[in-house]
Amino acid sequence: MSRITARFAACTAENRPALVTYVMAGDPDLETAQAILDGLPAAGADVIELGMPFSDPMADGVAIQVAGHRALKSGQTMRRTLAMVENFRKKDAETPIVLMGYYNPIYIFGVADFIAAAKAAGVDGLIVVDLPAEEDEELCIPALEAGLNFIRLATPTTDERRLPAVLRNTSGFVYYVTMTGITGAAIKSRAAVGEAVRRIKHHTDLPVAVGFGIKTAEDAQVFGRDADGLAVGTVIVNAVAETLNDGKPTERTVTAVHDVVASLAAGARRARSAA
């Protein structure tokens, strides 16, 4: 059983959604990002998405765009991102880490080399925004063969006819994007999200996490009723941005991130307990 599968099963056994937290590798600098990453499980994160910064994040809103640029400016590279996972794994053998980003930095690293390095570092899964099912030969199939989970996004435009193709090579969990839009935008219809989660669950036994637009503990509480996981990124990344002084981290930066995560985790725990 992969770490991802085990963690979702454990959360389900506790009758709560898994909190999936997104942080940008190298933001605002390597040392601070490592401290943020290392403290996420204690703050309440069940699954970690570690963003691989990219110069042209077409599916991201401003918050994650600038987080990526801060990371790149501080000298973040793919090797450094993988080293962060390796360091994390020395202290935590159970919390799953999913690398999330865009294809080009992986392609340039070399697909086979990347898969081997990610495995060796202790990465559990990949989310690559610009690799739809039509391009599965590129990375998805070799990653699956190597034992990495490949988590695909399903969206409001993924209709009933297309869904099986999207789910075919998906593993670990399914990431349902709550809206047509970029990260950090507003969710248009809450009812539609619950409906979509049920529709996807009709087609797969995999856990379904929802993400894009979840911002508050209250959101976590509401969406956590239907979804197996809640993916949160923009507000976490904003906590970094808001505590910087002249682009440099302050003593509040790491704790501010962990406070946001703790608050979201509390909301997620209330999702199914409150009537």
Added chain:
Amino acid sequence: MTLSGINSLRLGPDEHGRFGIYGGRFVAETLMPLILDLEKAYRDAKADPAFADEIKHLATHYTGRPSPLYFAERTSAHLGGAKVWLKREELNHTGSHKINNCLGQILLARRMGKTRIIAETGAGQHGVATATVCAKFDLPCVIFMGATDVERQWPNVLRMKMLGAEVRPVTAGAGTLKDAMNEALRDWVTNVDTTYYLIGTAAGPHPYPEMVRDFQSVIGAELKDQFLQAEGKLPDAVVACVGGGSNAIGTFHAFLDEPGVALYGAEAGGHGIDVDNGHAASMTGGRPGVLHGNRTYLLQDEDGQILEGPSISAGLDYPGVGPEHAFLHDAKRVTYAPITDKEALEAFQLLARMEGIIPALESAHGLAQVMKLAPTMGKDQSVVLCLSGRGDKDVESVGKHLGMDMIS
């Protein structure tokens, strides 16, 4: 001799949208159903004679096609080698080849029932052409344009506004074409139900590179006929500038299987190809990667981060190039050569003085390539340049570069 069948270079893309290893559909899942719909709509339109008729009618009565093929006599004599010919796309309505593509795509958007149009633009020529067809067909339109380009192509910003378009300056990155395309994609992913993304060059996810090429191929098809009429043979060389590559692929496509016709693409060499990150010549100075929906040659660092090279021309500073060009580069069918800002400025002035034609800075890159080529060719030979656009939009910034002021 025209090649055909398996040896033809004109068969791409395959059903996965690939030209060799290039092209493809590297987009977020949200957009995937949309580009599959678009592909289907385009296949249907291509099979419908009424669609071709409508394009033909508009090309004749709205754009002013066919554009003339003009023998540039003084330029030829000045360069002292091959005869130089100009395919006059700058005479099209709106002043460049961009209108050819916009008319095709706007008709497609209408067939698909879309009610809102978005586009990216660099030099503003595609933005103007898009705003134009949107005015004509009464559709609201939003143009994304890098903030740097808004400044250096100001006349085109005014034109777009007068045509009723909303121009959104993009401040991310270097504020140029790449950033405008990112922002257009973000808008598209947000407004999937209503919006048609009218891409301005032969790049992006399948089917855009094929579709834009098809709409621009009228350039090369006309040119071939016109040259045959004038000279009774095919030209020895054909030259075009390459930004994303739409005027170039439109010009080259008719000649890909004519091995006797040498093909040259002029890339933006900026400050010079040896200057670190000082140019936007993606084929001379880049390597294959994935951006904006397709695999192609890209300017990037060793970690796969995209670089933005400078060019005096806002239409050529894109860090990538259409995938079919990447394929033709590897196949060595087309020679891609960098032209520096300085060379382009010289060419710009030469054409103005020799022929009374002020070219777009983009097209001036092509002319600079002709200036290198023609003197090495015989007087009985001919080279044709696709003069992709006129330079009205550039006179102010070229004037500044040349240190002209109001008095002297």
